[in-house]
Amino acid sequence: LIARLHYAAAAAYFRQKHYDTGRMLKNAGLIKEFPPLMPLSVSLRVIHRRDVLAGAGAAAALALLTGGAKRAAAEDVAPRTQAFKDAYAALVRDATPTRELISLDLPEYAENGNGVSFMLAVESPMTESDHVKALHLLSTANPQPVVATYRFTPACGRAQVTGRMRLASTQDVIAVAELSDGRFVIGERTVSVSIGGCDT
Amino acid sequence: LPEHVKAGDLIEVKTLVTHVMETGNRRDAQGRLVPRKIIHTFTAKFSGQEIFSAKLGSGIAANPYIAFFMRVPGPGEFELTWIDDTGETAVERVPLVLG
Numbered sequence: 001l002i003a004r005l006h007y008a009a010a011a012a013y014f015r016q017k018h019y020d021t022g023r024m025l026k027n028a029g030l031i032k033e034f035p036p037l038m039p040l041s042v043s044l045r046v047i048h049r050r051d052v053l054a055g056a057g058a059a060a061a062l063a064l065l066t067g068g069a070k071r072a073a074a075e076d077v078a079p080r081t082q083a084f085k086d087a088y089a090a091l092v093r094d095a096t097p098t099r100e101l102i103s104l105d106l107p108e109y110a111e112n113g114n115g116v117s118f119m120l121a122v123e124s125p126m127t128e129s130d131h132v133k134a135l136h137l138l139s140t141a142n143p144q145p146v147v148a149t150y151r152f153t154p155a156c157g158r159a160q161v162t163g164r165m166r167l168a169s170t171q172d173v174i175a176v177a178e179l180s181d182g183r184f185v186i187g188e189r190t191v192s193v194s195i196g197g198c199d200t
Numbered sequence: 201l202p203e204h205v206k207a208g209d210l211i212e213v214k215t216l217v218t219h220v221m222e223t224g225n226r227r228d229a230q231g232r233l234v235p236r237k238i239i240h241t242f243t244a245k246f247s248g249q250e251i252f253s254a255k256l257g258s259g260i261a262a263n264p265y266i267a268f269f270m271r272v273p274g275p276g277e278f279e280l281t282w283i284d285d286t287g288e289t290a291v292e293r294v295p296l297v298l299g
Contacts, residue, residue: 114261114262115261115262116261126271137259139259142258142259143223143225143258144223144225144257144258144259145259146257146259147256147257147259147260148254148255148256148257148259148260149254149255150252150253150254150268151252151253151254151255152252152268153250153251153252155246155249155251155270155271155273156251156252156268156269156270156271157210157269157270157271158210158269159269160268160269161254161266161267161268162214162265162266162267162268163260163261163264163265163266163267164260164261164264164265165259165260165261166223166258166259166260166261167259197261
C-alpha cells in the first residue's frame with residue numbers, strides 16, 4: 001500500500017511538473033504550443049528514492065534556467081478593462097475596501113474558460129448585527145465585468161457560495177463583499193486560462 | 201440537501217438548473233448576434249422567508265450551479281426560483297424533513 005501511495009504521489013508530482021514546465025517554456029518563448037502533450041499516466045515499475053530526488057533536482061534546475069517564468073506569467077494577465085474599472089467604481093463608490101476576510105477558491109490553471117469552478121467565502125459570524133450583505137464576483141477582462149452578485153441574510157449562517165464561471169482569458173478574478181456595518185472587503189486571484197470561454 | 205438534518209444544523213443547499221446561459225456576445229454561422237438569454241435572478245426562500253438570492257450575469261457558465269448555506273430553523277419548505285431574460289420562470293419546492 002505504501003509503495004502504491006508513493007507511486008501515486010510521484011506520478012502526480014511529475015504530471016504537475018510537466019505542466020508547470022510547459023507553461024514556463026511557452027512563457028519564455030521557447031515553444032509555441034501550450035499545453036504540450038501531457039502524459040495521462042506515468043508508468044514506473046519501481047520507484048527508488050534516489051530517482052524521485054533526481055527528478056526533483058532536474059525540475060529545480062529547469063526552474064532555475066527559466067527563472068523569469070513567474071514574471072512572464074504575470075505579463076500574460078489581461079489588462080483590466082475600462083468596463084471593469086467603471087463597474088468596480090460604481091460598486092464601492094467612495095469606500096476603500098480592505099484586503100481581508102475573503103477567500104477565493106479558484107484553480108491556478110483552468111483548461112477551459114467555459115466553466116471554471118469557484119468557491120467564495122467571507123469570514124463572518126453572520127449575526128443580525130454583523131453579517132455579510134452582498135458578495136460581488138467581478139471579472140477584470142470578460143466583456144461583462146459583473147459575473148454575479150450574491151445576497152446573504154443572517155439565516156444563511158455562513159457567507160459562502162459555490163458556482164461555475166466563464167473566463168475569456170488569463171485574468172484576475174475579484175470578489176468584493178459588503179458588510180452589514182457598511183464596510184467593503186476585497187479579495188482577488190489570478191487564473192491562467194488555456195482555452196478562453198468563447199465570447200463570455 | 202443533506203440527510204439526517206436537525207434544527208440548528210448548518211447545511212449546504214446545492215442547486216443545479218439546465219439552461220444555455222447565452223451571453224449575447226456570440227455570433228451564429230451567418231454572423232448574426234445570438235440574442236442574450238441569461239438566468240438573471242435566483243431566489244431561495246425557506247418557509248416564506250428569503251434566505252439567499254443571486255443576480256447572475258453572462259459570466260456564469262451554462263447550467264448554473266449554485267450552492268449556499270442555511271442554518272436550519274426547523275422543518276419547512278424551500279422555494280427556489282430561477283428567472284431568465286425571456287421571463288421564463290422555474291419554481292421548485294422542496295420540503296426539508298428533519299430527523
